[in-house]
Amino acid sequence: xxxxxxxxxxxxxxxxxxxxxxxxxxxxxxxxxxxxxxxxxxxxxxxxxxxxxxxxxxxxxxxxxxxxxxxxxxxxxxxxxxxxxxxxxxxxxxxxxxxxxxxxxxxxxxxxxxxxxxxxxxxxxxxxxxxxxxxxxxxxxxxxxxxxxxxxxxxxxxxxxxxxxxxxxxxxxxxxxxxxxxxxxxxxxxxxxxxxxxxxxxxxxxxxxxxxxxxxxxxxxxxxxxxxxxxxxxxxxxxxxxxxxxxxxxxxxxxxxxxxxxxxxxxxxxxxxxxxxxxxxxxxxxxxxxx
Amino acid sequence: xxxxxxxxxxxxxxxxxxxxxxxxxxxxxxxxxxxxxxxxxxxxxxxxxxxxxxxxxxxxxxxxxxxxxxxxxxxxxxxxxxxxxxxxxxxxxxxxxxxxxxxxxxxxxxxxxxxxxxxxxxxxxxxxxxxxxxxxxxxxxxxxxxxxxxxxxxxxxxxxxxxxxxxxxxxxxxxxxxxxxxxxxxxxxxxxxxxxxxxxxxxxxxxxxxxxxxxxxxxxxxxxxxxxxxxx
Numbered sequence: 432x433x434x435x436x437x438x439x440x441x442x443x444x445x446x447x448x449x450x451x452x453x454x455x456x457x458x459x460x461x462x463x464x465x466x467x468x469x470x471x472x473x474x475x476x477x478x479x480x481x482x483x484x485x486x487x488x489x490x491x492x493x494x495x496x497x498x499x500x501x502x503x504x505x506x507x508x509x510x511x512x513x514x515x516x517x518x519x520x521x522x523x524x525x526x527x528x529x530x531x532x533x534x535x536x537x538x539x540x541x542x543x544x545x546x547x548x549x550x551x552x553x554x555x556x557x558x559x560x561x562x563x564x565x566x567x568x569x570x571x572x573x574x575x576x577x578x579x580x581x582x583x584x585x586x587x588x589x590x591x592x593x594x595x596x597x598x599x600x601x602x603x604x605x606x607x608x609x610x611x612x613x614x615x616x617x618x619x620x621x622x623x624x625x626x627x628x629x630x631x632x633x634x635x636x637x638x639x640x641x642x643x644x645x646x647x648x649x650x651x652x653x654x655x656x657x658x659x660x661x662x663x664x665x666x667x668x669x670x671x672x673x674x675x676x677x678x679x680x681x682x683x684x685x686x687x688x689x690x691x692x693x694x695x696x697x698x699x700x701x702x703x704x705x706x707x708x709x710x711x712x713x714x715x716x717x718x719x720x721x722x
Numbered sequence: 723x724x725x726x727x728x729x730x731x732x733x734x735x736x737x738x739x740x741x742x743x744x745x746x747x748x749x750x751x752x753x754x755x756x757x758x759x760x761x762x763x764x765x766x767x768x769x770x771x772x773x774x775x776x777x778x779x780x781x782x783x784x785x786x787x788x789x790x791x792x793x794x795x796x797x798x799x800x801x802x803x804x805x806x807x808x809x810x811x812x813x814x815x816x817x818x819x820x821x822x823x824x825x826x827x828x829x830x831x832x833x834x835x836x837x838x839x840x841x842x843x844x845x846x847x848x849x850x851x852x853x854x855x856x857x858x859x860x861x862x863x864x865x866x867x868x869x870x871x872x873x874x875x876x877x878x879x880x881x882x883x884x885x886x887x888x889x890x891x892x893x894x895x896x897x898x899x900x901x902x903x904x905x906x907x908x909x910x911x912x913x914x915x916x917x918x919x920x921x922x923x924x925x926x927x928x929x930x931x932x933x934x935x936x937x938x939x940x941x942x943x944x945x946x947x948x949x950x951x952x953x954x
Binding site for chain 2: 698714
C-alpha cells in the first residue's frame with residue numbers, strides 16, 4: 432500500500448477537493464435540515480410530543496398516564512417532580528428518529544454479523560499488545576487534532592501536554608508505538624475534538640444522528656468530525672483509498688480492542704436505541720462540563 | 723543503718739501523707755473511677771454507632787468486597803449462586819426504592835401502592851440479576867476506593883476504580899445519600915454517564931410508547947434471559 436504524505440502536488444489537491452465536496456455536502460445538508468433543527472429546539476419538541484403520544488394510547492392499554500386520570504397528566508406530574516430528583520429528565524431532540532432507527536439496526540447487524548466475528552479472528556491472530564501499539568501509533572499521529580482543539584479552546588496546558596506527548600512518544604516511544612509519556616510521565620491523552628470546541632463556543636448539539644459505520648453523533652459533532660478530518664494527517668494520503676484504508680484500519684483496530692463492550696451494553700439495555708442515544712449525549716456533555 | 727533510716731523515712735512519709743491527705747486521695751480515686759466509667763460509657767456508646775453506621779466509603783468497600791468475592795467464585799457459584807451472594811449486599815447498599823421511583827420519572831406518582839410494590843420487586847430483581855450476569859468472571863481485577871467528596875446537596879461521591887492487570891482502570895463514581903440514617907447508593911456514573919439517568923431514559927420511553935405493564939414484562943424477560951444465558 433502506498434502510504435506517502437503529500438507535501439505538495441496533485442495528491443493534496445485531490446484530497447482537498449474530496450474534503451471540499453464533503454464539506455459542501457454537509458453545509459447543504461445543514462441548510463436543508465435547518466427547519467428541522469428549529470423545530471427540534473422549540474419547547475414543543477420531541478419530549479413534549481412524546482408525552483402527547485403517550486396520552487393518546489389506545490383503550491385497554493397499560494399506559495399509566497391515562498390509567499389514573501387527571502392526577503397523572505404529564506403537566507401535573509412535571510410540577511410534582513422537584514428536589515427529590517437526582518438528575519433532571521432531559522429530552523433529546525431526535526427528529527430523524529426513523530432514519531436513526533434504521534441506521535441503528537444497520538450498525539447493530541454490521542457489528543454482530545461482520546465486525547464481531549472478524550474482530551475475534553483478528554484478536555486471535557494479533558495479541559493485545561500489538562493491537563494496543565497500533566492504536567498508540569494512530570493516536571500519536573492524530574495529535575494535531577487534539578493540539579489544535581486545545582488551542583481553539585484556549586487551554587494552553589492541554590496543548591503543552593499534547594506537544595510533549597508527541598515529542599516523547601515519537602522518539603522514545605518508537606514512532607508512537609508505545610505510550611511512554613503516559614506510563615512514565617503520567618501525561619494523559621487530552622481528548623479534544625472540534626465538536627467539543629464548537630460546544631465550548633456555545634453551539635448547541637442540534638439533533639441526534641446515527642451515521643452508518645460511524646455510529647451515534649449530533650449535528651454539531653458531525654460538523655466537528657469534518658473539521659477534525661482536516662487535521663488528521665493520514666486523511667491527506669493519496670490516492671483517496673489509502674486515506675480511507677488508514678481510516679478503516681484505525682477504526683477497526685480500535686473497535687477490536689473493545690469488541691465486547693457493545694454486546695454487554697446491548698445485553699444490559701432494556702431499550703438499546705434509547706440507551707445508546709442517552710449514553711452518547713450524557714458522555715459528550717460530561718466532556719464539556721469537565722472544561 | 724542508712725538503709726534502715728531510709729526505710730523509716732519512707733514509712734514515715736507514707737504515714738504522714740496517708741494521715742494528712744486522705745480526703746484528697748479519695749477525691750483522686752473517685753475522679754479516676756468516674757473518668758474510667760466515662761471512658762467505658764463513651765466507648766460503649768460509640769462502638770455500635772461505628773458498627774451500625776458505616777460511612778459512604780465503607781458502604782462502597784463492603785459492596786466491592788462482596789462483588790470481588792462473587793467474581794472470584796464465579797464459576798463455582800454459577801449465576802444463581804452469584805445472585806444469592808449479591809442479593810443481601812445490594813439490598814443493603816442501594817436505595818432501591820428511591821432508584822425505582824426515579825427510574826420511572828414522573829410516572830411513579832401515577833402508580834397505585836400495589837403497583838409500586840410489584841415494580842420495586844421486579845426492579846430489585848433486575849438490578850441484582852444484572853450484577854450477577856455482568857460480573858461473571860475473574861481475571862486478576864481489584865477494586866480500589868480512591869476518594870470521597872461532598873456532600874453536595876446531600877450527595878456524597880465516592881470514587882472507586884476497578885483495576886485489571888495490563889489494562890486501563892475504570893472509574894466508578896458512586897453517588898450516596900443518607901436515608902434513614904444510613905448511607906445508600908443512589909446512582910453510579912461511568913465515563914460521565916449516570917446509570918440512573920440512563921435507566922430512566924429507557925424506562926420512560928418504554929412507558930410512553932408501550933405502557934407501564936410492558937416495561938415490567940420487559941424487565942422480567944431480561945431477568946429470565948440473564949438466568950438462562952448465564953446459568954453455569
